[in-house]
Amino acid sequence: MPFAGSDQRGSFAGVPLHWHGTLILIPLYLSLQFQRFGFVTASLLVLVVTSAIVASILLHEAAHVWAARRFGIGAQAILLHGFGGFALLDHAGFRTR
Secondary structure (H helix, E strand, O other), rough: OOOOOOOOOOOOOOOOEOOOOOOHHHHHHHHHHHHHHHHHHHHHHHHHHHHHHHHHHHHHHHHHHHHHHHHHOOOOEEEEOOEEEEEEEEEOOOOOO
């Protein structure tokens, strides 16, 4: 399932993983924040903090997929973008009593 502005790069937990172009906003913002530390230190900080942010978003969305699977709901894709991410699930699975 294609998302506009995104590119599928692998899978996570058996679900296709899409990376949106706005992910570049995270290291760009951080580079502006860390520029006062000098080039080498700032570059290392940007690399480490960007990796931590993207990993935390990925784990968060993977938890949505895991929880959905526990309730019998499948997942179609995970999309990571510069403002967070989302897991595209098959259906909401709401039941009325």
